Every structure is written in C-alpha cells, then in structure tokens.
Amino acid sequence: MQLMYEDDSSALEEPPLPTPTDMKDFQFPYNPYPIQQDFMSHLYETIEQRKIGVFESPTGTGKSLSLICGSLKWLQDHARRYDGTVAPGAKSAVASNGSDEPDWILAYDAELKRKNQKDALTTYREELEARIRRVREQEEKERRASVKHWRKKQRLSSSKDADGPTAPLSIDSDSEFVLEEYHSDNEGESEGSGGLKPKVTMPDDVADNLSKEVKDLMRRLQEQEHQSISPTASGHRQYFDEENLEPDEPKIYYASRTHSQLTQFLHEVRKTAWAANLRAVPLGSRANLCINQEVRKLGSVQRMNERCLEMQKAGTKLEDRCPHLPTKDKSRMLDFRDHTLARIRDIEDLVELGQKLNACPYYGTRRSIRPAQLVTLPYHLLLHLPSRASLGLTLRNHIVLVDEAHNLPDTVSAVHTCRVPLRVVVLAREQLEQYLARYKARLKGRNMVYIRQILGVLRGVERLVGKWVKERKEKEGDKMVTAGWFVKEAGVDHLNLFKIEKWLRSSQVARKLNGFVGKVQQEQQTQQQSNPSSNTTTPSGVSPLSQVESFLTALTHAETDGRVIMCAGDPADEEPYIKYILLNPANAFRDVVDDARSVVLAGGTMEPVAALLDHLFPYVPPDRVSHFSCGHVIPPGNLVALAVAEGPSGIPLEFTFDKRGDVKLVSELGQTVVNLCRLIPDGVVCFFASYAYLEQVTRLWEGKGGVLERIGTRKKVFREPRQASEVEQTLREYAQSIDASPPGSPSGGALLLCVVGGKMSEGINFSDQLGRGVIMIGLPFANLGSAELAEKMRHVQERPGAALNAAKEYYENLCMRAVNQSIGRAIRHRNDYAVIVLLDRRFCGPHMRAKLPGWINERVEECTRFGKVVGMVAGFFKKWRVQEDGDAIEG
Ligand code: SF4
Structure with missing residues (x-):
C-alpha cells in the first residue's frame, strides 16, 4: 500500500501551473539559446498537460540539459502545486460516490482525509530530508577533512566479501523445492498478490525508517487508499502497491539505450543547480550492481540472478546467504539508500558505495526508487513489464522520458521477441516430469493442475515442431503462423495461457525446478564418484523452463500483434527453434502510456515523426500529442x-x-x-x-x-x-x-x-x-x-x-x-x-x-x-x- 498524493486521483482537477516566462527559473547552467528556451517551455507544457511529447533536438544543441531543466522545474512546481490550497474538485469527487450522507458531511470527510494525507506526507518528507541532509553534511565534512590533510580522495577499496568464499549451495532437504500452496485463480484478485497470500504488513526496514506519527497516519490511511486505487486498463496497476508503504514520490523516469548514455546524463545533471537537492538513483541489472565476487564470476546475468535468488530463499542458513544483503541489520540498507539519494551518483559510484557500506547496491537502489525524484534506467527495464514488476516499479502518474528514441518501435518489438531452441523445450518437459514424479504426493490443488497443464503445452509444442521439421520438404523455408494457429495445432487451445503465465510468474517454478535439477545432478555425481567433495558445484545453469516461460508470455499478446516462426535451422550448425516476433509495438508500449502522466520521446532526429506516432500511438488522439522540433545551433x-x-x-x-x-x-x-x-x-x-x-x-x-x-x-x-x-x-x-x-x-x-x-x-x-x-x-x-x-x-x-x-x-x-x-x-x-x-x-x-x-x-x-x-x-x-x-x- 502506498500513501496517496494530492494529485493521485485523476478525478481531482489540478490547479494549473503556468509555464515559467522567466528563463532563470529553469536554472539552465549557461545562458540558454532561444531553441533551448523553447525546448524547456514546450517540455514543461507537455508534462503539465499530460501529453505525449516528441522532442527533436540535434546533438550538440544541449538536449540533455534542456530535458533536465525543463522537467525538474515542472517537478518542483508540481510539488508546490497544492501548497496552501484546497484541491478543487475534491468535493465533487467525493460527493459523487453515491452515499446518502449530506454533502457538507462528505465534504468535511474529504477535507479531513486530505489534510491527514498532507500531514503524513509533510512529516514523512521532513524526516527523509533530515536523514539525507545528515548524510550530505557528513560527506561534506569528510571531503573537507580530506582536502585539509592533502589527501587525495581515496578510491574506496574493493572490500572482500565479508565471509570469504561463498559456500556451496546448501540443500538440506527436498522441502525447499516444493511449491507454496497456490490460493486462488480469482479473476478479481489483484495482480500484486499473484494468487499467493497477499502480504499487507509493513516491511520492517521501511517501518524502521518512519516515525511513529507517520506510521500511525499511514496505517489509518491504508484502507481508504486501498479502496481508491482501481486497476488500470492493463490490469497491472497494483503490482507492488501492497508491498511498500513508503510514498511513491512524483518522479521522472529517464531511459536511454546504454549505460554510458545514462551515466553521461547523470553527469549532465550534476552540472545544474538542481543537483544540490535532487534525490536521484540509477538502476541497473545485477551484472552492473552485484558486489558479491563469487556471484559475479558466474558471468551471465541469468545465472547471477538465479544464484542471488537461491541465496535468499526461505530456510537458507545464514552462512549461505549473501553477506551484502542483511536480513536483520536493516539499517545498513537504509544507510545505503540515504547515501544514494544524498548526491547524484552513477552506477560505478554505487558499486563503490556498496563495497564501503557492505550493502548490496542492486537491492539498495530498489529501496531508493520510491523516495527518488529522478530514476535513470536502461530501455529493457522500462519497456518490459515483468522487468518493471521485478523492480517493484510503477509508472503511475510519473513522467517518462525516453532518450535516443528514434528507434523506439523497433526496440519495443525487440524487447518482446524471444527465441527458444526445440532442445530447450524438450529439456524443460523432461525436468518437469522428473519434478512431478518426485513431488507428486506433496503437490497440492492448483499447483498440480498447472504443472500438468504446462507439461501438456510443452508436449504439444514439441510434437508440433518435431512433426513439422520431419515432414517439411527439402529447401522449404521457415513457417510463420499466428499464435492462435500455433496454440491450436499444438492441441492446447483449450488451456488458459494467461492463467498459466500468471502462475508461472507467481510460483517461481522455473527457479525451484532449476534448484531441484541441480540437486538431482549432485546426487547422481555423488553416487558415481568416490570423492563427493569434488562434486559440489552450484547448479546455476539457465533454467530451460524460464526460457519457455518468456515464449508463453509472448503468446498472450493479442493475436494480430505478433507471429510465431518455426525454423528447422541449418543442419550444419543450427538446431530447430521457435521464435515469437512482435509486429505491433503499440499495444506493448501502451502500459507505459496508460500509467504515466506524460511520456516524452526525445532524440537528435525523430523523423519521420508521423510514422513514429502511427506505429507507437495509433490510439492517442492527435491533440494529446505535442511535437517539438528545433534546428541546429550551428550557423x-x-x-x-x-x-x-x-x-x-x-x-x-x-x-x-x-x-x-x-x-x-x-x-x-x-x-x-x-x-x-x-x-x-x-x-x-x-x-x-x-x-x-x-x-x-x-x-x-x-x-x-x-x-x-x-x-x-x-x-x-x-x-x-x-x-x-x-x-x-x-x-x-x-x-x-x-x-x-x-x-x-x-x-x-x-x-x-x-x-x-x-x-x-x-x-x-x-x-x-x-x-x-x-x-x-x-x-x-x-x-x-x-x-x-x-x-x-x-x-x-x-x-x-x-x-x-x-x-x-x-x-x-x-x-x-x-x-x-x-x-x-x-x-x-x-x-x-x-x-x-x-x-x-x-x-x-x-x-x-x-x-x-x-x-x-x-x-x-x-x-x-x-x-x-x-x-x-x-x-x-x-x-x-x-x-x-x-x-x-x-x-
Ligand atoms: S544480494 Fe546483491 S550482492 Fe548479493 S548476490 Fe544478490 S545482487 Fe549480488
């Protein structure tokens, strides 16, 4: 659950913000050229009017600084929007809820609720600011001390993992791989609960950070707020609201193609006066942020993800957990969060900070998202709903800036395209059969049903593709079909892929299956060899079922939005595979557009703009689109x-x-x-x-x-x-x-x-x-x-x-x-x-x-x-x- 904001309900009218006319208000670090002034003013208006913006500004024209100053000025004004005012429309919004109470009572209740929210927010923000201020002062003191003693600022030495080499995966019993009971398939249940028991308690580490006064106020408001949040058209709105209590501060999400572009952007932010008091956090994958050397050695992101999650699962002994992710000492992670937000830090800074504080930067940055005002992230974390979900990231009412967006339709398509070799489908089926045989007696209700259904899907896919490969004529090309055709021919069109996909995600069966397979392999090796100690390798290969899971998720896109390709591969060096390609990026991007207050696409050249709009926003009325194009600053x-x-x-x-x-x-x-x-x-x-x-x-x-x-x-x-x-x-x-x-x-x-x-x-x-x-x-x-x-x-x-x-x-x-x-x-x-x-x-x-x-x-x-x-x-x-x-x- 989260604390409501003054503008959290779109039913409330906002007091409009006039676009600043004095360019000094934008705090551009240099004297801005006229095109930069126009850029910032247009950007401010676009965000204020909740529009989709397409901003074109050639390289060298100060695009990044214009984006920073235009959007942060709006964010500052937005934070002050309700200062000393009563949100107009509040009365009518509440009075229209069908209650029999007299209007004046409803209006009084609404005003009281709003005041309580405002008080809670003010107190929360004051406390957060005080913590961050202390960190800034402490860091400044340290900096001065360094200068005074003529010591160069020391690079923070990479601290060894506190516990030495990571212990091999400890598997005490079979119980850890048994799926938790799956409670419901109810259509009306929130996505966030995912069918598992909803967690509505306040996380300790968040709770530790709040004063009693704020906690009490938040608890009181939880119920009202829960009622007021309705699912979005895409049904994903409530993914994480129940997991976090901290207010999700209005913020700007800035996405770009590469980490070096994101780092460059943060360095530009540092040049501005906004940097002094801005709470910013860069997001990255474990490959960028993990500081556990044993995990880093695994190389691939997928293997790192799986090993990290393995170490966190319930029942893992303390000595087998990652030493950088404390379970009891929550203050370490909060300390990391406060340091992250105290000044503008890039990914490298955060890795150093994590090493210094012995706190995981990957999870530390996740803790920093809700109070942050600026979040930078690579494309795939923004564009891929499961990735957003894994970060606990919601876009509701926030600003999304996508830079280098000239290829965005293709990027959206690429993010949702996946390829699975037939060999992997077969392996996933075999592993799941093995798992079912072992746990048959202990699997309950829906879990058993879903495992059987997934086995049905895997067998159907295997049969269909295998038959096509065998019967195809020589030199016959790939076969491209609709998802509907594929599902029907695989004989699984009677199954609800949406529910299967939801269960796969909620139960995390792919991860459990991987752990189980690792254990079986270990057992087999132990039996075969006389020296069991030489066979304690960690079973952290990429899970075949998780690869199939991406494909099944893709099949849930609208029938016309994509195609399935069956490919026999080149007999010399390739193997048969199936591939899903997304043809229509508009629907996949629509979650972002529906949730965000405003989405701005920026680039050096966005031409042809009409085609871009046509491919990404065909459902958006033309008057909701704002196009700004400026020439070059060169003579x-x-x-x-x-x-x-x-x-x-x-x-x-x-x-x-x-x-x-x-x-x-x-x-x-x-x-x-x-x-x-x-x-x-x-x-x-x-x-x-x-x-x-x-x-x-x-x-x-x-x-x-x-x-x-x-x-x-x-x-x-x-x-x-x-x-x-x-x-x-x-x-x-x-x-x-x-x-x-x-x-x-x-x-x-x-x-x-x-x-x-x-x-x-x-x-x-x-x-x-x-x-x-x-x-x-x-x-x-x-x-x-x-x-x-x-x-x-x-x-x-x-x-x-x-x-x-x-x-x-x-x-x-x-x-x-x-x-x-x-x-x-x-x-x-x-x-x-x-x-x-x-x-x-x-x-x-x-x-x-x-x-x-x-x-x-x-x-x-x-x-x-x-x-x-x-x-x-x-x-x-x-x-x-x-x-x-x-x-x-x-x-
Ligand atoms: S908790 Fe953090 S540091 Fe530890 S393995 Fe996971 S990502 Fe790496």
Missing part, C-alpha cells in the same frame, strides 16, 4: 549537404541492389571518393549499406594503382572491424592518424570505411577533425527477402485505416532512419563544421529528402553534375582555412 555556414546524382565521369550514381555489382559503377564510386578525399581535410567517414557491399567494393578497389592506393597517398584508410573487440583499436589508430597530420590539410588525415547500422553508426562521436566529411553510399534498404520484414510490412499495410502505400513508407522510413543516424555522427557542437555527401540520385527530389532531419534537409544542394560538388566542397573548406588562419594570427 548556416557550418554545414554543406550535397545530394549527388552522378560521378566525375558522368555515370549516374544509383546503388540499387541489382546495380551494386556493376564494375563501372564501383569504379565511378572509387573516383568519386578519391576526389572527395582530396578536397576534405582531416577525417572522412564513409558509410556502405552492408558489410558484404563494403567487402565487395574494397576488393575491386585493391591492387596497384587502385582506388585504395590512390586514397592512401593522402589519407590512411581504415575499415570497420567485424569484431566489436577491435573497434576501439581501429578508432584509436584512426584518430592518431588524423592527429599526426597538419590540421586542415587535405593531404593528410584518414578515411574510415564503415557500415550503416554497424558499430560506428550509433553512439560514436566524429566531431571536429574526426569527421570533416561524411559520405553515404546509396540507400541502405533492408533485405526484402526477409520473411520477418515481409510479415511486418504486411501487418503495417493491413492495419485499419492504413494508407495505400503504408508498407512502402514503412520500408523507406526504416532505411532513412538508418541514414539519419549515420550522417548525424558529424557536427556535434555549435562550432563544429563538416560536409555531408549523399551519393545516390534517389536522394535528389523532395520525397526522400523530406525524411532527412529538417536542419539537414534545408541545407541540401542537389548536384546533377559532379563539378558542382567539387566547387562547393573546395569553397567550403577554403573559407574555413582562411578563417582559422586568421583566428590563429589574431590569437
């Missing part, structure tokens, strides 16, 4: 963008799939790149449509007097490596080559040949000399032969209200999003300058150009003759050379 003279239709010999440049192998075209392309490398100083980054095409072209460019040799007389040539581990070295050598040549000279520098959608096309910054030129070769259309793409296009075309060319548009947009990401690697700040060269005549004309970011499209010059290219590129860099020489003389 007009800092970018030349050219769409080039022909090469130096007049051969048309058109890299369609059937023409790509044309030797004359490849030679013309070579001549074009040689010319550009003569004109562009320092670093040039050249993007190909695929690794295969890059290899095909460079093969033809090799040899004496070939294109690569001619380029090599001026610039050192690098190729994007296929191995991720080699990327860093390639980039280092590329940068060193540029650094070693005289700046601004076209007879030096380096050329980097890379691939659209490869390792260099996202997240790498080719600013200044690293990227004075970006060349895009052709349009990187996806392979139309892919069955998944064909199905996705069919789905897009068949949606109600789809335009005649919806599938074609989808296909082109997919391509242009990839182009935009690649060309966006250059021009990273206000004083940067570069040329962008788009080599393909299909870039000319308004149709494809309209899919470029606005600030690039408005500068594009179409070049039907190569002479124009030479003139413009040469002129552009000559101007900059003169300007920089002048600056150097003045300097």
Whole structure:
C-alpha cells in the first residue's frame, strides 16, 4: 500500500501551473539559446498537460540539459502545486460516490482525509530530508577533512566479501523445492498478490525508517487508499502497491539505450543547480550492481540472478546467504539508500558505495526508487513489464522520458521477441516430469493442475515442431503462423495461457525446478564418484523452463500483434527453434502510456515523426500529442549537404541492389571518393549499406594503382572491424592518424570505411577533425527477402485505416532512419563544421529528402553534375582555412 498524493486521483482537477516566462527559473547552467528556451517551455507544457511529447533536438544543441531543466522545474512546481490550497474538485469527487450522507458531511470527510494525507506526507518528507541532509553534511565534512590533510580522495577499496568464499549451495532437504500452496485463480484478485497470500504488513526496514506519527497516519490511511486505487486498463496497476508503504514520490523516469548514455546524463545533471537537492538513483541489472565476487564470476546475468535468488530463499542458513544483503541489520540498507539519494551518483559510484557500506547496491537502489525524484534506467527495464514488476516499479502518474528514441518501435518489438531452441523445450518437459514424479504426493490443488497443464503445452509444442521439421520438404523455408494457429495445432487451445503465465510468474517454478535439477545432478555425481567433495558445484545453469516461460508470455499478446516462426535451422550448425516476433509495438508500449502522466520521446532526429506516432500511438488522439522540433545551433555556414546524382565521369550514381555489382559503377564510386578525399581535410567517414557491399567494393578497389592506393597517398584508410573487440583499436589508430597530420590539410588525415547500422553508426562521436566529411553510399534498404520484414510490412499495410502505400513508407522510413543516424555522427557542437555527401540520385527530389532531419534537409544542394560538388566542397573548406588562419594570427 502506498500513501496517496494530492494529485493521485485523476478525478481531482489540478490547479494549473503556468509555464515559467522567466528563463532563470529553469536554472539552465549557461545562458540558454532561444531553441533551448523553447525546448524547456514546450517540455514543461507537455508534462503539465499530460501529453505525449516528441522532442527533436540535434546533438550538440544541449538536449540533455534542456530535458533536465525543463522537467525538474515542472517537478518542483508540481510539488508546490497544492501548497496552501484546497484541491478543487475534491468535493465533487467525493460527493459523487453515491452515499446518502449530506454533502457538507462528505465534504468535511474529504477535507479531513486530505489534510491527514498532507500531514503524513509533510512529516514523512521532513524526516527523509533530515536523514539525507545528515548524510550530505557528513560527506561534506569528510571531503573537507580530506582536502585539509592533502589527501587525495581515496578510491574506496574493493572490500572482500565479508565471509570469504561463498559456500556451496546448501540443500538440506527436498522441502525447499516444493511449491507454496497456490490460493486462488480469482479473476478479481489483484495482480500484486499473484494468487499467493497477499502480504499487507509493513516491511520492517521501511517501518524502521518512519516515525511513529507517520506510521500511525499511514496505517489509518491504508484502507481508504486501498479502496481508491482501481486497476488500470492493463490490469497491472497494483503490482507492488501492497508491498511498500513508503510514498511513491512524483518522479521522472529517464531511459536511454546504454549505460554510458545514462551515466553521461547523470553527469549532465550534476552540472545544474538542481543537483544540490535532487534525490536521484540509477538502476541497473545485477551484472552492473552485484558486489558479491563469487556471484559475479558466474558471468551471465541469468545465472547471477538465479544464484542471488537461491541465496535468499526461505530456510537458507545464514552462512549461505549473501553477506551484502542483511536480513536483520536493516539499517545498513537504509544507510545505503540515504547515501544514494544524498548526491547524484552513477552506477560505478554505487558499486563503490556498496563495497564501503557492505550493502548490496542492486537491492539498495530498489529501496531508493520510491523516495527518488529522478530514476535513470536502461530501455529493457522500462519497456518490459515483468522487468518493471521485478523492480517493484510503477509508472503511475510519473513522467517518462525516453532518450535516443528514434528507434523506439523497433526496440519495443525487440524487447518482446524471444527465441527458444526445440532442445530447450524438450529439456524443460523432461525436468518437469522428473519434478512431478518426485513431488507428486506433496503437490497440492492448483499447483498440480498447472504443472500438468504446462507439461501438456510443452508436449504439444514439441510434437508440433518435431512433426513439422520431419515432414517439411527439402529447401522449404521457415513457417510463420499466428499464435492462435500455433496454440491450436499444438492441441492446447483449450488451456488458459494467461492463467498459466500468471502462475508461472507467481510460483517461481522455473527457479525451484532449476534448484531441484541441480540437486538431482549432485546426487547422481555423488553416487558415481568416490570423492563427493569434488562434486559440489552450484547448479546455476539457465533454467530451460524460464526460457519457455518468456515464449508463453509472448503468446498472450493479442493475436494480430505478433507471429510465431518455426525454423528447422541449418543442419550444419543450427538446431530447430521457435521464435515469437512482435509486429505491433503499440499495444506493448501502451502500459507505459496508460500509467504515466506524460511520456516524452526525445532524440537528435525523430523523423519521420508521423510514422513514429502511427506505429507507437495509433490510439492517442492527435491533440494529446505535442511535437517539438528545433534546428541546429550551428550557423548556416557550418554545414554543406550535397545530394549527388552522378560521378566525375558522368555515370549516374544509383546503388540499387541489382546495380551494386556493376564494375563501372564501383569504379565511378572509387573516383568519386578519391576526389572527395582530396578536397576534405582531416577525417572522412564513409558509410556502405552492408558489410558484404563494403567487402565487395574494397576488393575491386585493391591492387596497384587502385582506388585504395590512390586514397592512401593522402589519407590512411581504415575499415570497420567485424569484431566489436577491435573497434576501439581501429578508432584509436584512426584518430592518431588524423592527429599526426597538419590540421586542415587535405593531404593528410584518414578515411574510415564503415557500415550503416554497424558499430560506428550509433553512439560514436566524429566531431571536429574526426569527421570533416561524411559520405553515404546509396540507400541502405533492408533485405526484402526477409520473411520477418515481409510479415511486418504486411501487418503495417493491413492495419485499419492504413494508407495505400503504408508498407512502402514503412520500408523507406526504416532505411532513412538508418541514414539519419549515420550522417548525424558529424557536427556535434555549435562550432563544429563538416560536409555531408549523399551519393545516390534517389536522394535528389523532395520525397526522400523530406525524411532527412529538417536542419539537414534545408541545407541540401542537389548536384546533377559532379563539378558542382567539387566547387562547393573546395569553397567550403577554403573559407574555413582562411578563417582559422586568421583566428590563429589574431590569437
Ligand atoms: S544480494 Fe546483491 S550482492 Fe548479493 S548476490 Fe544478490 S545482487 Fe549480488
């Protein structure tokens, strides 16, 4: 249960917040440019009006700081919204509940309840702030002491696990693997209870943190509040409310693609005045946050998760538990929480803090979510409902900011896509049969029913896929079917997959099964070998049933939202597998939209925005969407963008799939790149449509007097490596080559040949000399032969209200999003300058150009003759050379 907030019921009208007109109120750390001011004002309005926002702001325009200052200003104002006021609408909201009591009594009750809530909240917040203030003061004292004694701030030494090596899994008896009794399948039961007995007691560690006064007030309010919370349309609202009593403070959830982007964001927050009093927490997986060295050695996240949970299960001896997760000394975890919230810390800081306080950062950060005002988290934790559930994270009435959101529809689909080898299905079935045989007599009621049902599903899937693999004709491709067809043909369409999925989650049978299998293996090894002590390995492999569980969960999506693929695999090195692909990301993302107060998608380039809205928010009325797009802060003279239709010999440049192998075209392309490398100083980054095409072209460019040799007389040539581990070295050598040549000279520098959608096309910054030129070769259309793409296009075309060319548009947009990401690697700040060269005549004309970011499209010059290219590129860099020489003389 949680304490209600003043605005917790959408039935209450909020006193509106006017958008600040004085830009100083946003506390932007620098003098904001007009586009940054507009960004913050629009963001504030979007959140205040509970809208969906799409915010587009190119790299280098201060997007992160604008997001931080705009949203935190709103959060601050929102916290003060009801100060000294009575929420209008409270009376009518209460009076309309059908009671026979006179209005004035109802109004009095409502006012009393609101006052009690407010008092409890105020006291709670004061106590929390006091704790955090003490930590801040203590940390400041420590910092001063360090400076005074000329001691450098010491890196917190990694403390060894307090108990030395982790003891092997202790299995005292079979009882630990028996499922707890499953109490109910009632449809009306809350999701949070999951069918197991609901826990309504106040957790000790939370209770320890509250004064008696607050605890009493909260207890009194629990009942009223419980009645007032109704399930959302998705039915998941109450997942965790009953688990926690602490107020879930209004907050901003900030999600981005990688941990380094999240860390970067937190470092930006530190630059602002907001940081001084902001309670923030970064979330991560056990792989990021676990400090138990024995568990870390397991490597895979899944194995770490399972080992960690094993150590926490009921009945585990104290010496076998994780020493960093205290069961009795709750103050350690609270101390960790207070330190986490006392200043802006990134994941690395939290690991150090956990080691210092001997408190698990993974669970410590979870404890910090409810009182936090800013929570940063990677995409999958936000987009995947079971992951949110495992963190106890609710989005209700909070703000969700998704950064780098240009690919969000694909990301949502990828998060919900899963693949299970048939071998794993068979293994899960065998293990469950073994388990049932052992515990048959001790399993009760619903547990027995569900285990039998799951065995039925596993046998059905095994039979169906096995039969299809056996009977399929040679060279027959994969079979793509609807979930309904698959379930029917597997002979399990009479079973309720929703209930099975719910039971799987609630009973945690996959984990128990894994523990059981480990024990059986241990027993077998002990019997086989004379030295049992050498066989005490921990049974922490990835549970086959948990892999199948993800697939069964996927099957509960709406029939039209996804497809099941049966694949026989390549006989040489693959095995048959089943795969679920999500075609419609809108419904999977809808939980987030329904729960959050406002969802804002931000990115350097979000074009084509109409397609993004169509794919993610088809059910949202247009007036609930707010689109803000700003140009670049660079002056007009800092970018030349050219769409080039022909090469130096007049051969048309058109890299369609059937023409790509044309030797004359490849030679013309070579001549074009040689010319550009003569004109562009320092670093040039050249993007190909695929690794295969890059290899095909460079093969033809090799040899004496070939294109690569001619380029090599001026610039050192690098190729994007296929191995991720080699990327860093390639980039280092590329940068060193540029650094070693005289700046601004076209007879030096380096050329980097890379691939659209490869390792260099996202997240790498080719600013200044690293990227004075970006060349895009052709349009990187996806392979139309892919069955998944064909199905996705069919789905897009068949949606109600789809335009005649919806599938074609989808296909082109997919391509242009990839182009935009690649060309966006250059021009990273206000004083940067570069040329962008788009080599393909299909870039000319308004149709494809309209899919470029606005600030690039408005500068594009179409070049039907190569002479124009030479003139413009040469002129552009000559101007900059003169300007920089002048600056150097003045300097
Ligand atoms: S409790 Fe924390 S530190 Fe211990 S194993 Fe689990 S994640 Fe790791």
